[in-house]
Amino acid sequence: AQKVTQAQTEISVVEKEDVTLDCVYETRDTTYYLFWYKQPPSGELVFLIRRNSFDEQNEISGRYSWNFQKSTSSFNFTITASQVVDSAVYFCALSEEAAGNKLTFGGGTRVLVKP
Amino acid sequence: DAEITQSPRHKITETGRQVTLACHQTWNHNNMFWYRQDLGHGLRLIHYSYGVQDTNKGEVSDGYSVSRSNTEDLPLTLESAASSQTSVYFCASSEGTSGTTDTQYFGPGTRLTVL
Numbered sequence: 301a302q303k304v305t306q307a308q309t310e311i312s313v314v315e316k317e318d319v320t321l322d323c324v325y326e327t328r329d330t331t332y333y334l335f336w337y338k339q340p341p342s343g344e345l346v347f348l349i350r351r352n353s354f355d356e357q358n359e360i361s362g363r364y365s366w367n368f369q370k371s372t373s374s375f376n377f378t379i380t381a382s383q384v385v386d387s388a389v390y391f392c393a394l395s396e397e398a399a400g401n402k403l404t405f406g407g408g409t410r411v412l413v414k415p
Numbered sequence: 416d417a418e419i420t421q422s423p424r425h426k427i428t429e430t431g432r433q434v435t436l437a438c439h440q441t442w443n444h445n446n447m448f449w450y451r452q453d454l455g456h457g458l459r460l461i462h463y464s465y466g467v468q469d470t471n472k473g474e475v476s477d478g479y480s481v482s483r484s485n486t487e488d489l490p491l492t493l494e495s496a497a498s499s500q501t502s503v504y505f506c507a508s509s510e511g512t513s514g515t516t517d518t519q520y521f522g523p524g525t526r527l528t529v530l
Contacts, residue, residue, distance in 0.1 A: 304457075333516045345505060345521035352516075391457060395516045400465070401446050401509055402473070403519060405457035 302327045304394050306406035313382050314414050321377040321409045323392030329353075331397040334368065334375045339389040339408070348390075351375065382413045418442075421506050421522040429530055434493040436525050438506030446509040447489040448519060449473075449481065451502040458505060464489055465511075496529045503527070 303326040313319045325334065336348040349359065351368055359366045363380045379386050392406040419440040428434050438447065445466050450458040460473030462481040470481050478500060480492045493500055504525045509517040 306457075335518070337521075343503070344523050345507075347518055347520060350518050393458075397516055401511050401516050401519070402448075402460055402463060403450075403458075405450075405459070407455060407457045 302329075302332075302394050302396050302399065302404045304392050304404055304406035306392055306409050308409045309407070310410040310412065312412045312414065315384060316381050319379050319382050319386075319411060319413075321379075321390050321392075321411070323375045323377065323406060325373050325375065325392070325394045327373075327394060327396055329396040329398045333395045333397075335393040335395070335403065336366065336375075336377050337391045337393065339391065341388070345391070348377075379411070382411075384413050384415055387411060387413045419506060419508055419520060419522040421504075421525050423525060424523065425526045427528045427530065428496050430496060430498060432496050434496050434527065436491045436493075436504055436506075436527070438489045438491065438522060439487055440506075440508040440522075441487065442508060442510070442520075443486055444508035444510050445486070446511045446517070446519075447483070448507040448509075449479070449489065449491045450505045450507065451475065451500075452505060452524075453502050461491065461504075462489075493527075496527075498529050501527060501529045 305324045332353045334351045338346045367376045389408045393403045422437045448463040449461040464483040506522040507519040509519045511517040
């Protein structure tokens with residue numbers, strides 16, 4: 301069965317600090333997909349990134365970067381030079397190809413960026 | 416612009432009443448999903464559909480039902496609302512066919528309170 305663990309429930313940083321969110325997953329499938337979503341205080345879920353299990357290349361998008369390591373079953377997310385607008389709950393999610401398009405979410409990490 | 420909407424956005428009901436939450440998407444996506452979000456649990460899958468007339472149970476389906484009579488809509492019905500069903504409900508859709516793993520895009524959510 302697939303499982304996603306986000307061990308950090310809440311992280312508090314001061315603006316301009318970097319913050320890394322950990323995501324560890326469990327799966328028996330060889331083909332799977334990993335996702336990150338952002339949930340700002342307004343409540344909607346915003347898609348950030350999708351990665352398949354065959355693409356371990358790290359990705360950078362502006363101040364956001366993702367580090368995918370199959371050897372440790374981790375898909376960590378870093379916000380560089382954090383801003384107050386980054387304050388949100390961030391969810392990591394996993395979808396196994398064998399299980400169709402169903403997502404299994406981690407419990408989420410709340411990030412609070414203080415000015 | 417294509418979108419996914421949910422209604423109502425907020426609902427208060429009483430124990431034992433039947434409640435239906437609406438989800439409508441204009442992307443012509445084949446796949447639609449219902450999740451509930453509770454503190455400490457992230458999002459959990461309730462029901463999902465890969466196309467018209469197709470419905471499947473998710474992780475926490477007891478007490479809920481769905482029907483898919485067209486591509487655009489997947490209403491979620493609580494047959495007899497219970498206080499344990501107080502939660503925020505999210506609908507999502509993805510393009511895929513036969514459950515292929517595409518990115519899911521979420522509606523704005525419905526906050527349901529059962530008194």
